[in-house]
Amino acid sequence: MDLTEKILFYMKRYHMIPENKNIVVGLSGGADSVCLLYVLVALRKKLGLQLCAVHVHHGLRGVEADADEAYVRDICRAWDVPLKAIRIEAAALAKQWGIGCEEAGRRARYKIFEECLQEMGGCHGAIAVAHHRDDCAETLLFHMFRGTGLDGMAGIRPVRKTERESMIIRPLLETGKTEIESFLQEKGISWRIDSTNTGEDYTRNRIRNRVLPYAEKEICSGAGAHLAKEAQLLAETADFVRSCTRQALERCRVEADALKTNVCGRERVEHVGRKKVTAEHTKYDKQTIIKLNIELLQQEDIFLQKQCVRECLLEIGTGRDLTAAHIEAVWHLVGTDCQSGRKLRIPACQLEVERQFRLLVFRRLERQQDALPEQQDASPEQRFDQGRQVGLQTAELPLPEHSSELHVPGMGVVSVRYLQRDEPTSGEKNTAVGEKNTAAGEESGAAVGAFLKNIPQKKYTKWLDYDKIIQSVVFRTRRSGDYLTIDDNFSKKSLKKYMIEEKIPANERNSMMVLADGNHIIWVPGGRISTYYRVTEQTRVILEVTCMEKQE
Structure with a gap:
């Protein structure tokens, strides 16, 4: 022919x-x-x-x-x-x-x-x-x-x-x-x-x-x-899986006109049977929301459960930076041993997922969605101080979404920059960007080697792999269950044990600020970073954190 x-x-x-x-x-x-x-x-x-x-x-x-x-x-x-x-x-x-x-x-x-x-x-x-x-x-x-x-x-x-x-x-x-x-x-x-x-x-x-x-x-x-x-065969398979996933989502999705009421401390979901809602998502309090019935989702095959999670994350967030680690972390909220109120924030996709009794709720939230009513007009630093003054153990100081500076109690001014790795043809090493993006370029071996040699080795300036962050990046004091990864096999060590080994005085440990991603400690300022967040040749977006007032 x-x-x-x-x-x-x-x-x-x-x-x-x-x-x-x-x-x-x-x-x-x-x-x-x-x-x-x-x-x-x-x-x-x-x-x-x-x-x-x-x-x-x-x-x-x-x-x-x-x-x-x-x-x-x-x-x-x-x-x-x-x-x-x-x-x-x-x-x-x-x-x-x-x-x-x-x-x-x-x-x-x-x-x-x-x-x-x-x-x-x-x-x-x-x-x-x-x-x-x-x-x-x-x-x-x-x-x-x-x-x-x-x-x-x-x-x-x-x-x-x-x-x-x-x-x-x-x-x-x-x-x-x-x-x-x-x-x-x-x-x-x-x-x-x-x-x-x-x-x-x-x-x-x-x-x-x-x-x-x-x-x-x-x-x-x-x-x-x-x-x-x-x-071609895998493309046809992907189309089939997507079709099965959408059918599963139809079975598990809570309709937009569902009403929630509390009965004896438990959440009950009632459906107002006026009409079938076909919209893929609804607006609620200016936030895009998807709700899945966890009991129905648990009845699906595990593979389909994860595919449903993936589709919801893509639908409600900015899916370009979605990774398998994000999907796995959200899927764990579906487990029978997960408590109501457990929440995951995924900064790469600008969304939050919460377990609410028998519901899995996906939200794309405004930047200040977690603030108390009296804190809505406050800066992040003011909300953190207000939270500590009222005795909140969960008081957190989130990093800004764009390159800027913030004041961290006990540490002074901290500079935060998001660096995008350029292609070798651009003629520059790194470019500060306003928000996280996915790099499309690929680098030669020589360029990669030069890049890795430029990673700062300073005590109070650290480069971190932003793509690996699953929840949100916050400064806070230590909590029960905090840990670091300490080697290339990602072996864990409790933050408490680390502080003891580093001979940090006991009376200072509770007031020390750490940079955290959930219970995973990214960096102990002045000390080590977790191996998991170390910058490698695969890193595309770098989070640079510098304690401006500390001596190197």
Whole structure:
């Protein structure tokens, strides 16, 4: 079968031909995008397609990128395809958005593609991009090496919807890189080569240039194709699991018009049977809330219980930084031995989960949701002092969500900064950002080594792995059950034992402030940090805490 017919068959199988026939084609000038444009041009008359090519110059590769733009202008002129060539400054956008340069370029590209599609005539068109089978295999390995769930192992999807209900389509996803280049050579078509793709500064490049070729040669011929098929199977599995999860959530979700009353100290849930509520969530006291019946949830398979927790966290919070550790921590609230009132705060997702007798309640709360009525207008430091004055053992001083300073009793002014690790191409080590983001860049071995050498070794300045924080970061005094992790196996030591070994006077221990994540002590200021929160080469967002008035 001719490659053009093969791609047409794949497009029809996944319903890639848009309703209004308008397609924006992402055209970099590389073999993949040139092949994609050639095939769509060949099918243009047969399918009645309206094409527009879009080339984005990222302002990164100088003369080489200028030559790419000139090349795509030539082929679009030769093939009678309208072209929009747009220039951006990806490095400047990365700084502005507090993310890696590669991720900033990707976000900007898709925004431009969407805008160009709107100019062509509304949202019922498609954006065609040139990901191919080898990209799918590479993505599967990349996600598995770093740790992922079913969605990550599903790799790249053939079709996905954008927020504006247009489609992103990938017609080449069943076609290998070698097949693409052979096809272009047969047609006498040249293409541009991005020099950054041949280096090994990025993890993806090393998988593409070393791991996959080794697997093809030394392990199994056709390894890339087999991995791509596995990704497709896993995508279908993920869709099935999501369907089962939604059914389970329907069984466990407490309807929005449920009434709560207290009877003999126990919570009773009554349903007002006027109508079935189909909304995914409701607003209550200006807070987004989801409630699950724990008794019904416990009847589901453990795997589905965790999937239900995951779906609720994604639905109500900012799910980009959600991790398996967060899901596991929330799932423990479902256990029969968990007491009512137990609460978990997940700063990465800006939400809170609480066990309320037979309910599991997910909330996205305002920043001051925990303050007492008389404390609503108080600063965090004032609320902490008020809590201690009325004898609250749980008085906590939360760290600000953005880089700033706060006053901690007994410690003075403490500086808090959130640092985002940049890609090596950005030319800077770290960038302070206003809030937590997920880095998209990957770093070379040399860059990682240099980064690890820059970790402060000062007594009152510490770098901590913010991504590992499960609940919330607070300064407080010690409590029963507090512990630290003390080695690479994450062996635990009670805070009490640590203080005794460090010869901290008994009369000072109860007033000492520690930085805590639940009962896990992140840092004893002036002393050690828990090994678990130590910054590693996998760290993407760094929490830097400095006691400004302490002598180093």
